[in-house]
Amino acid sequence: MTPDAGPNGTAAERKVLTLKQHVVEIVSDSGEGAQKAGQAFGTISAKMGNGIWTVEIIPAEIQPPPRSPAGASGIRVRIGSKPVTNMGDEVDLIVAFNEQALLGRLDLARFKPGATILLENKWRDHADPEIATAYGTTYARLVEEGYSVIEVPMEEICFRYVNNPQLGKNMFVLGMLCAVYNRNVDFARDTIRYIFRKKSQKVVDSNISLLNAGYEWALEHIDLSFDIPPMKDIGRQIVVNGNQAIALGVMASGMDVCAMYPITPATSASHYLSEIFENVGGVLHQAEDEIAAAAFAVGASYAGKCAVTITSGPGMSLKTEVLGLASMAEIPLVVVNVQRGGPSTGLPTKTEQGDLLQALFGTHGDAPKVVMAPATIEDCFYSVITARRIAEAFRMPVYVLSDANLATGQAPFPRPEFHAEWVAPPIDQRPVEKDTKPYDWDQKTGLSPRLVPGQPGGMYAVTGLAHTDSAKVAYTPDANQEGSRLRSLKLAALQRTLKSPTLYGDEEGDLLIVGWGSTKGAIEEAIDRVREDGGSVSALHLTFLQPLAPGIGEILKRFKRVMCVEINYSDSLEDELITEENRRYSNLSWLLRARYLVDVQNWTNVHGQPIGPGKIEEMIRENLAVLQPA
Amino acid sequence: MFGLHDTATVDTGGDYYSLQDYQSAVPRWCPGCGDNTILSSVQKLCRDEQLPPEKTVFVSGIGCSSRFPHYMGTYGFHSLHGRALPIAQGVKIRRPDLKVFVNTGDGDCCSIGTAHWIHAIRYNFDMVVMVHDNEVYGMTKMQTSPTTPKGIKTNTTPKGAFLDPLNILQATLGISNVSFVANVVEWIPEVMYQVLQEAYHHKGFSFVRIVQRCPHFLPSIFDPLLQDPNKLLLLTDERGLKPSDDLRKIYKNERPHDPSDLDAARRIADEIDPMPIGVLYRNEDVPVYDEIRRATRVVTHDVRRQALDREFDRFAVDLA
Ligand SMILES: Cc1ncc(C[n+]2csc(CCOP(=O)(O)OP(=O)(O)O)c2C)c(N)n1
Numbered sequence: 001m002t003p004d005a006g007p008n009g010t011a012a013e014r015k016v017l018t019l020k021q022h023v024v025e026i027v028s029d030s031g032e033g034a035q036k037a038g039q040a041f042g043t044i045s046a047k048m049g050n051g052i053w054t055v056e057i058i059p060a061e062i063q064p065p066p067r068s069p070a071g072a073s074g075i076r077v078r079i080g081s082k083p084v085t086n087m088g089d090e091v092d093l094i095v096a097f098n099e100q101a102l103l104g105r106l107d108l109a110r111f112k113p114g115a116t117i118l119l120e121n122k123w124r125d126h127a128d129p130e131i132a133t134a135y136g137t138t139y140a141r142l143v144e145e146g147y148s149v150i151e152v153p154m155e156e157i158c159f160r161y162v163n164n165p166q167l168g169k170n171m172f173v174l175g176m177l178c179a180v181y182n183r184n185v186d187f188a189r190d191t192i193r194y195i196f197r198k199k200s201q202k203v204v205d206s207n208i209s210l211l212n213a214g215y216e217w218a219l220e221h222i223d224l225s226f227d228i229p230p231m232k233d234i235g236r237q238i239v240v241n242g243n244q245a246i247a248l249g250v251m252a253s254g255m256d257v258c259a260m261y262p263i264t265p266a267t268s269a270s271h272y273l274s275e276i277f278e279n280v281g282g283v284l285h286q287a288e289d290e291i292a293a294a295a296f297a298v299g300a301s302y303a304g305k306c307a308v309t310i311t312s313g314p315g316m317s318l319k320t321e322v323l324g325l326a327s328m329a330e331i332p333l334v335v336v337n338v339q340r341g342g343p344s345t346g347l348p349t350k351t352e353q354g355d356l357l358q359a360l361f362g363t364h365g366d367a368p369k370v371v372m373a374p375a376t377i378e379d380c381f382y383s384v385i386t387a388r389r390i391a392e393a394f395r396m397p398v399y400v401l402s403d404a405n406l407a408t409g410q411a412p413f414p415r416p417e418f419h420a421e422w423v424a425p426p427i428d429q430r431p432v433e434k435d436t437k438p439y440d441w442d443q444k445t446g447l448s449p450r451l452v453p454g455q456p457g458g459m460y461a462v463t464g465l466a467h468t469d470s471a472k473v474a475y476t477p478d479a480n481q482e483g484s485r486l487r488s489l490k491l492a493a494l495q496r497t498l499k500s501p502t503l504y505g506d507e508e509g510d511l512l513i514v515g516w517g518s519t520k521g522a523i524e525e526a527i528d529r530v531r532e533d534g535g536s537v538s539a540l541h542l543t544f545l546q547p548l549a550p551g552i553g554e555i556l557k558r559f560k561r562v563m564c565v566e567i568n569y570s571d572s573l574e575d576e577l578i579t580e581e582n583r584r585y586s587n588l589s590w591l592l593r594a595r596y597l598v599d600v601q602n603w604t605n606v607h608g609q610p611i612g613p614g615k616i617e618e619m620i621r622e623n624l625a626v627l628q629p630a
Numbered sequence: 631m632f633g634l635h636d637t638a639t640v641d642t643g644g645d646y647y648s649l650q651d652y653q654s655a656v657p658r659w660c661p662g663c664g665d666n667t668i669l670s671s672v673q674k675l676c677r678d679e680q681l682p683p684e685k686t687v688f689v690s691g692i693g694c695s696s697r698f699p700h701y702m703g704t705y706g707f708h709s710l711h712g713r714a715l716p717i718a719q720g721v722k723i724r725r726p727d728l729k730v731f732v733n734t735g736d737g738d739c740c741s742i743g744t745a746h747w748i749h750a751i752r753y754n755f756d757m758v759v760m761v762h763d764n765e766v767y768g769m770t771k772m773q774t775s776p777t778t779p780k781g782i783k784t785n786t787t788p789k790g791a792f793l794d795p796l797n798i799l800q801a802t803l804g805i806s807n808v809s810f811v812a813n814v815v816e817w818i819p820e821v822m823y824q825v826l827q828e829a830y831h832h833k834g835f836s837f838v839r840i841v842q843r844c845p846h847f848l849p850s851i852f853d854p855l856l857q858d859p860n861k862l863l864l865l866t867d868e869r870g871l872k873p874s875d876d877l878r879k880i881y882k883n884e885r886p887h888d889p890s891d892l893d894a895a896r897r898i899a900d901e902i903d904p905m906p907i908g909v910l911y912r913n914e915d916v917p918v919y920d921e922i923r924r925a926t927r928v929v930t931h932d933v934r935r936q937a938l939d940r941e942f943d944r945f946a947v948d949l950a
Pocket residue numbers: 692693694695696711734735736737738739762764766767768769770775
């Protein structure tokens with residue numbers, strides 16, 4: 001690795017700053033390829049052994065007006081010397097294709113004081129005086145606010161290599177970043193070859209020349225250089241986003257049928273699955289709506305192997321009746337909800353964790369089901385495999401609650417090795433002994449073996465009506481009580497098999513932060529920072545939300561204060577009308593309060609953004625100050 | 631069988647399924663309900679076709695008619711109001727060995743399940759779909775249905791239904807990929823049986839609308855059809871209805887109809903009086919979704935491992 005050697009071997013004398021981590025953003029109008037450049041930058045860094053976390057910056061509209069703050073599209077890449085588990089806080093370096101997109105981020109993301117801004121300067125002398133003025137004003141403001149603004153003639157230089165520089169400058173930007181961050185240029189070229197593997201050699205060549213141009217320009221004009229030392233001996237890793245991990249999990253779990261209806265931010269899982277699923281005999285079915293998708297999956301599960309349906313909030317609401325049927329009729333099913341901001345159409349592209357209580361209780365009547373939440377990209381892969389196994393063993397729907405943050409986020413994890421036990425055995429088609437009941441419930445656990453069409457002697461009619469163990473419509477009050485009891489017992493049986501969760505930090509203390517899902521990395525980073533200063537704070541992160549693992553109640557009682565950190569709405573006592581009596585808590589807080597009779601507080605917001613560790617850290621320090629007055 | 635003592639049963643030389651094999655519980659429909667005659671016809675069809683009960687699945691939605699699977703000795707799935715079709719599709723997608731039948735009501739299929747009905751026609755899964763059209767909601771006690779004739783009083787239209795009924799044959803024939811459409815009345819078992827048999831042998835989505843009496847709520851609505859044989863028009867063809875001479879003596883209104891002629895089928899679907907009976911349309915060449923999407927390979931653990939390895943390697947970052 002020769003990080004200092006440019007394409008022509010001309011390394012400028014630059015002061016190199018060694019860092020533990022850095023946050024980079026590339027922002028542009030939609031369709032300018034900022035995300036591609038950022039992902040490539042992340043992959044190159046992962047290849048070098050750095051920890052990375054990428055988050056896509058997505059405008060809500062597909063084609064927002066160009067040069068608008070609301071239309072800022074792009075990507076954040078956080079690089080570290082250690083594994084990176086979240087998007088971090090303030091931005092250290094921003095590349096912007098226009099100053100308006102940059103303003104969009106300035107309002108939303110926090111820029112570190114004095115942060116470096118690499119700004120396309122073609123707007124300065126734009127023919128439209130309004131544009132030129134807007135650029136000039138913003139430039140002046142940024143300089144005045146103390147940012148280190150470097151103007152870059154991106155398109156001007158790219159124009160020497162390609163006819164349409166608007167499409168090529170992302171690779172120029174990649175080249176600049178490689179120079180600034182001492183990235184391995186060979187890796188960068190490999191990555192470009194991979195990105196454009198389906199295109200002609202000419203396209204590959206021109207993109208590589210753009211990369212080189214960016215690299216050289218940066219060496220010549222930017223006297224800034226960052227070094228983020230990589231990790232060693234971390235083994236083979238794969239870099240995928242959460243939705244790809246879910247698709248891979250589906251494929252690894254041995255499920256054959258995925259039925260879905262397109263909805264952001266879940267759809268990309270199905271895009272990828274549609275590419276790879278047939279290689280393992282799978283079928284991705286795009287149904288006419290989410291109700292049909294869920295029903296299709298239930299039909300497929302009933303007739304054979306457990307199936308999966310993937311959706312997001314509004315689709316989840318539509319599927320609810322069918323999921324109640326799966327619970328009632330005891331049909332295994334995996335349901336992935338890649339949560340977005342709700343209710344209604346809400347924030348279609350933005351992250352939220354607002355569907356937990358819907359998952360638990362969102363069906364009419366009592367419909368037991370399992371609810372799990374992956375906390376990392378790696379979890380997205382393995383949780384689908386686990387969900388399939390639980391669904392089949394316990395004959396019930398298992399929900400996997402991911403979110404928009406995980407869906408598009410990328411972080412490396414160890415390359416999995418396939419295990420045969422991930423996959424369900426072939427469906428049972430053996431004859432059934434005479435008088436075998438379709439719901440031959442074990443009285444202690446509620447479990448019963450499943451009869452599958454094709455098994456001679458097992459014929460029965462499954463029904464969503466209350467039924468007896470023979471699947472006969474229940475006409476007596478006792479039969480419904482009995483069926484409900486046995487379906488509910490399955491959750492207790494599962495709960496008995498779960499391990500008590502481990503705490504992050506000490507076993508007892510002042511403050512316990514409880515979270516679930518994608519917030520784990522940020523919470524734990526915040527905890528680390530506070531604990532470094534001696535703060536008494538620990539974290540508990542829940543993978544199973546239903547049933548809740550044993551031992552949680554005991555853990556909660558060992559802390560002076562328990563606080564849920566979640567991305568969903570909760571009332572604030574600062575609002576005049578809100579009192580302890582009418583206050584609405586966050587999803588998990590409601591659940592823990594009800595379950596453990598512990599006073600669980602919450603700290604939440606619905607800004608549609610992942611929560612960075614810095615904000616959590618502030619909150620923790622404020623709470624500790626109250627609990628441990630100096 | 632045949633009323634013989636069970637020590638004296640004839641050895642039929644292997645598995646012979648009798649009518650009893652397709653019967654389970656005693657139906658709980660009202661006396662005189664047309665669903666009873668449909669059930670008998672279907673059980674007879676299963677017996678005559680010797681469908682292995684374990685390889686046969688009846689899927690239904692919710693409604694009086696959707697109780698159907700409970701009375702069959704086969705596998706069955708009594709599901710949700712309106713959702714029988716996507717569930718049946720799911721059953722079929724990876725189980726080409728299963729024979730799939732759907733029983734649904736006019737409300738179940740053509741009101742709450744409309745999206746699925748329209749798209750099921752287009753998907754063209756290989757299955758037989760029977761719409762028990764009693765022109766009213768039975769289960770929920772006589773509300774108007776999309777097929778209720780204008781002016782008929784129901785509990786939600788005490789002054790009479792406001793709109794002309796939905797012509798579900800016409801609607802079905804209007805959808806791309808339509809492959810089999812038939813119309814029968816359940817009170818002529820010979821006709822219903824023949825048409826269901828043709829539907830069963832058709833490869834694709836066989837849509838049979840069955841005009842069904844609901845004596846409990848609309849006791850006289852079909853009286854004109856029942857009392858005047860000339861109110862029915864038999865569509866005859868080698869690939870459709872082949873009425874017996876006895877039947878012909880009663881139902882004299884008869885017209886040869888080539889079921890491959892879609893334009894003619896659509897014109898016929900518009901004819902309300904006399905009501906056309908028989909196979910309106912039939913096209914074996916429409917691609918069948920469950921065949922298009924059939925798995926192309928046997929997937930062993932090794933195949934799965936290789937496929938996964940390929941993906942993992944594609945996203946692998948090797949430390950230099
Ligand atoms: C989601 C939902 N909405 C409403 C109902 C109530 N419901 C049950 S059956 C039915 C109508 C049945 O009419 P039809 O499909 O014509 O069948 P029939 O009873 O006449 O055979 C209705 C509205 C229900 N079960 N589920």
